[in-house]
Amino acid sequence: MSISGDEMKPGDGQEEKIFVTVRVRPLNAKEIAKNDSSYWECVSNHTIIYKNVKALTERSMYPNAYTFDRVYGHDSTTREVYEDGVKRIALSVLNGFNSSVFAYGQTSSGKTYTMTGITQYAISDIFDHISKQDDREFMLKFSAIEIYNECVRDLLSADATPLRLLDDPEARTVVDKLTEINLEDWTHLMELLAVCEAQRKIGETSMNEMSSRSHQIIRLTIESSPSEFSGIDSASILAATVNFIDLAGSERASQSLSMGKRMKEGGHINRSLLTLGTVIRKLSKEPNGHIPYRDSKLTRILQNSLGGNAKTAIVCTLSPAHAHLEQSRNTLLFAVCAKEVRTSAQINVVMSEKALVKQLQQEMARLENELKNISGPTNDSEAIIKEKELQILKMEQEIKELTRERDLARSRLDEILRAAGVDQNSLPWTDSCSWDGGSSSGHLRDSSFDGHSTSNTSDVAVNVKVKVNAPLPPIALVNTYSFPKNHKLHNPNEDHYVFDNITPREFMNQYFGPDPTQEWDKTSQKARERTDSIDSCNEVEECIEKDEADDIVDDTHDENQIEGDFGNSHAEQSTRSAHEDVMETKAPSLTRSTSCSAVIEGDVLSSPVSEKNVVAESKSESDIKSLCRQDSQGSTTSVNEKEMQHTDGDIFISSPSSNTQEKVMVKDTPETIESGDEMEGFDSEKDWCLLFEEQRKKITKLWNECNIPLLHRTYFFLLIKGDPSDSVYIEVELRRLSFLRKTLDQVASARALNLERAMLSRKLLKKFTSTERQAMFAKWGIDLESRNRRFQLSQLLWTKTDDIEHVRDSAEIVAKLVGLIEPDKTPKELFGLTVATKQESQSLLSAWKNNLSLLRY
Numbered sequence: 098m099s100i101s102g103d104e105m106k107p108g109d110g111q112e113e114k115i116f117v118t119v120r121v122r123p124l125n126a127k128e129i130a131k132n133d134s135s136y137w138e139c140v141s142n143h144t145i146i147y148k149n150v151k152a153l154t155e156r157s158m159y160p161n162a163y164t165f166d167r168v169y170g171h172d173s174t175t176r177e178v179y180e181d182g183v184k185r186i187a188l189s190v191l192n193g194f195n196s197s198v199f200a201y202g203q204t205s206s207g208k209t210y211t212m213t214g215i216t217q218y219a220i221s222d223i224f225d226h227i228s229k230q231d232d233r234e235f236m237l238k239f240s241a242i243e244i245y246n247e248c249v250r251d252l253l254s255a256d257a258t259p260l261r262l263l264d265d266p267e268a269r270t271v272v273d274k275l276t277e278i279n280l281e282d283w284t285h286l287m288e289l290l291a292v293c294e295a296q297r298k299i300g301e302t303s304m305n306e307m308s309s310r311s312h313q314i315i316r317l318t319i320e321s322s323p324s325e326f327s328g329i330d331s332a333s334i335l336a337a338t339v340n341f342i343d344l345a346g347s348e349r350a351s352q353s354l355s356m357g358k359r360m361k362e363g364g365h366i367n368r369s370l371l372t373l374g375t376v377i378r379k380l381s382k383e384p385n386g387h388i389p390y391r392d393s394k395l396t397r398i399l400q401n402s403l404g405g406n407a408k409t410a411i412v413c414t415l416s417p418a419h420a421h422l423e424q425s426r427n428t429l430l431f432a433v434c435a436k437e438v439r440t441s442a443q444i445n446v447v448m449s450e451k452a453l454v455k456q457l458q459q460e461m462a463r464l465e466n467e468l469k470n471i472s473g474p475t476n477d478s479e480a481i482i483k484e485k486e487l488q489i490l491k492m493e494q495e496i497k498e499l500t501r502e503r504d505l506a507r508s509r510l511d512e513i514l515r516a517a518g519v520d521q522n523s524l525p526w527t528d529s530c531s532w533d534g535g536s537s538s539g540h541l542r543d544s545s546f547d548g549h550s551t552s553n554t555s556d557v558a559v560n561v562k563v564k565v566n567a568p569l570p571p572i573a574l575v576n577t578y579s580f581p582k583n584h585k586l587h588n589p590n591e592d593h594y595v596f597d598n599i600t601p602r603e604f605m606n607q608y609f610g611p612d613p614t615q616e617w618d619k620t621s622q623k624a625r626e627r628t629d630s631i632d633s634c635n636e637v638e639e640c641i642e643k644d645e646a647d648d649i650v651d652d653t654h655d656e657n658q659i660e661g662d663f664g665n666s667h668a669e670q671s672t673r674s675a676h677e678d679v680m681e682t683k684a685p686s687l688t689r690s691t692s693c694s695a696v697i698e699g700d701v702l703s704s705p706v707s708e709k710n711v712v713a714e715s716k717s718e719s720d721i722k723s724l725c726r727q728d729s730q731g732s733t734t735s736v737n738e739k740e741m742q743h744t745d746g747d748i749f750i751s752s753p754s755s756n757t758q759e760k761v762m763v764k765d766t767p768e769t770i771e772s773g774d775e776m777e778g779f780d781s782e783k784d785w786c787l788l789f790e791e792q793r794k795k796i797t798k799l800w801n802e803c804n805i806p807l808l809h810r811t812y813f814f815l816l817i818k819g820d821p822s823d824s825v826y827i828e829v830e831l832r833r834l835s836f837l838r839k840t841l842d843q844v845a846s847a848r849a850l851n852l853e854r855a856m857l858s859r860k861l862l863k864k865f866t867s868t869e870r871q872a873m874f875a876k877w878g879i880d881l882e883s884r885n886r887r888f889q890l891s892q893l894l895w896t897k898t899d900d901i902e903h904v905r906d907s908a909e910i911v912a913k914l915v916g917l918i919e920p921d922k923t924p925k926e927l928f929g930l931t932v933a934t935k936q937e938s939q940s941l942l943s944a945w946k947n948n949l950s951l952l953r954y
């Protein structure tokens with residue numbers, strides 16, 4: 098491949114000096130006729146001297162000897178000039194290097210003569226070289242311009258319109274709209290050269306009958322690529338140009354005798370050559386300084402050849418005539434400067450246009466991928482589909498989980514109701530289609546949850562383990578529970594209602610009122626803490642009137658009673674301990690009614706049942722004839738062992754065993770207990786004892802079942818004296834506990850049901866967008882800020898979505914029915930839900946349309 102041994106890799110700049118040769122033509126006929134003689138002699142291949150003896154003896158400002166890369170005398174041939182060095186430069190184009198060969202010299206010095214030969218030799222060699230290359234494919238493009246009077250003209254075009262010079266991105270000057278012809282063969286070349294010669298401005302001067310009046314540049318662009326990659330778009334190619342430049346000759350107007358047009362031409366020629374000389378001089382002296390390439394069209398076009406990416410050879414032609422000595426010396430001075438100029442040629446590897454497009458496309462694809470990685474999929478529809486698919490999977494998992502939770506909740510509720518003896522067939526959820534027909538649904542429809550506040554149970558403790566004695570009507574499960582009046586909605590926003598991630602218990606508390614049982618454990622714990630510490634018995638102290646002088650009660654017997662009758666082990670211990678401490682350290686006197694009131698009206702229990710009413714309905718204490726108390730060992734102690742005294746309405750109980758007295762104030766009882774009537778209403782003391790034991794067991798059992806705190810048990814214990822007068826308090830306690838157990842059972846059942854429904858309805862509502870929900874609620878007149886409305890909504894949705902597997906379909910159907918879905922959109926598009934077919938959707942729709950009325954109030 099290598100033509101001249103200039104094998105280089107792309108990008109490796111090869112810096113080298115311009116190859117400068119000097120050629121002296123022979124004397125022409127006119128010069129011979131004038132007896133002129135040649136004083137220039139090439140004394141070697143590199144040195145030329147001025148051999149005029151007279152001149153050698155003169156003190157001249159010009160040197161007499163000049164050395165260049167090659168010098169040629171008058172007898173040299175153009176072939177020799179070409180072969181010795183110019184050829185290497187010119188043919189480097191075949192290796193991908195830009196190259197330039199141009200002739201510089203005064204008019205009629207032989208520039209055209211020399212360059213014509215060099216151009217043809219070089220192109221001939223190029224053809225010859227290409228013909229020998231089997232492994233590469235070549236393409237030659239031929240173009241030609243002339244610079245005439247500072248105008249660029251296309252020599253291959255009949256249009257004489259000057260062409261513009263443009264700067265490409267790599268700061269190279271290109272000729273705009275220049276004709277480029279694919280060179281086919283030698284004959285084609287000759288034709289083109291002939292065209293150029295015919296087009297070029299040539300004029301007759303006194304010095305040259307065929308004087309070139311313009312600078313001519315013939316450009317050959319050679320592109321080559323390996324044959325194995327021929328036709329492959331991605332193959333890279335070598336592309337370089339070789340310029341053959343025949344400059345116009347400098348001339349002296351006095352010598353050329355030019356006038357008018359020729360004088361003008363000469364002026365342009367000289368100016369452009371002067372600029373060329375300045376550029377060469379500066380490049381040789383100050384290559385890094387400012388180089389005035391743009392001062393002329395010639396230097397602009399030759400910029401790359403003179404100081405850029407090219408290999409350059411200059412042939413300086415001399416006229417041997419003595420008459421042209423000054424111009425010859427100027428030419429030699431130009432040559433001297435030129436040989437110091439360095440260029441830096443590098444292989445030009447360019448992409449084919451198709452390869453370039455393909456490379457750009459690949460780069461675009463890469464950038465798009467990077468963009469996707471940064472901003473996610475650009476295809477919105479694909480992203481939405483993927484998101485919806487994920488939502489479907491998540492929803493299906495939620496449905497499964499919800500189904501499991503519902504089944505668990507239902508089984509627990511069934512268990513409770515079964516234990517309570519409730520007819521489960523009468524419950525509303527047992528028949529999802531009984532909205533209109535079933536009595537339970539009728540209750541639901543008519544129920545007003547705000548208006549059925551039968552009891553304030555917010556402070557009632559509950560641990561639902563009891564079974565109710567009578568079947569509870571289904572509606573009662575709902576109606577007996579009402580929202581505490583002081584309950585505030587934390588956030589009435591319906592989205593919050595639907596999407597908050599609160600737990601079921603928090604959810605119920607927030608939207609259906611606080612769980613009346615939730616504070617109970619705290620209260621119970623609080624009670625334990627209070628009874629565990631004497632210092633914390635403030636409430637007891639409030640109930641005790643201190644009277645250190647008298648009214649000391651011997652509580653030894655009572656302790657035994659607590660242990661045996663009313664306390665569990667913990668209660669026995671803690672209560673006794675507290676009571677002992679109270680008795681020992683403070684010697685309190687107990688105010689019976691105050692203590693009872695504290696228990697009834699205090700923070701432990703607050704029953705809507707009036708104690709006075711209960712007492713009024715109870716058996717009169719005066720009817721109780723006798724009573725007894727049973728100690729922990731089962732022995733009985735007669736009430737007669739105590740002496741009861743009445744003073745100003747106070748009852749003092751004396752215990753023989755302790756010689757202490759207990760002062761009991763009875764304020765709320767309808768009547769005071771008369772001494773001597775203790776056994777009234779009882780056949781015998783034994784009857785009282787049996788009754789007392791029976792009631793004691795009931796109370797103890799209810800205390801445990803209702804998880805009554807120890808504080809209350811302690812207070813109640815302190816009320817009990819062991820005589821028939823206790824029956825009033827025992828009766829009250831039993832009624833209160835029974836009511837409590839029943840109420841809490843109802844509350845628990847209602848809450849369990851409501852929770853289940855609320856959670857399911859919330860699940861259903863989540864199928865809709867916020868806008869859809871708001872439109873739906875607005876259409877149905879549902880105000881979520883109303884607790885009642887919200888509850889009704891949950892009941893409605895519950896009824897419509899009894900089967901959890903239908904929740905999803907219900908969401909779609911409901912949306913369709915309220916006209917929220919655009920007719921041409923499938924539910925899947927709107928909700929991302931899995932509905933197998935459109936037919937399935939339509940069948941579901943028609944099925945639900947039949948129950949359209951059910952969806953409206």
Ligand SMILES: Nc1ncnc2c1ncn2[C@@H]1O[C@H](COP(=O)(O)OP(=O)(O)OP(=O)(O)O)[C@@H](O)[C@H]1O
Pocket residue numbers: 121122123125202203204205206207208209210211305307308309310344345346347414
């Ligand atoms: N080396 C040479 N041997 C024989 N004849 C030559 C040689 N060089 C030039 N000539 C002849 O000299 C004449 C002028 O040459 P040429 O036209 O090439 O000069 P030029 O430098 O191109 O002049 P111009 O600048 O005016 O165009 C021509 O007739 C040409 O044939």
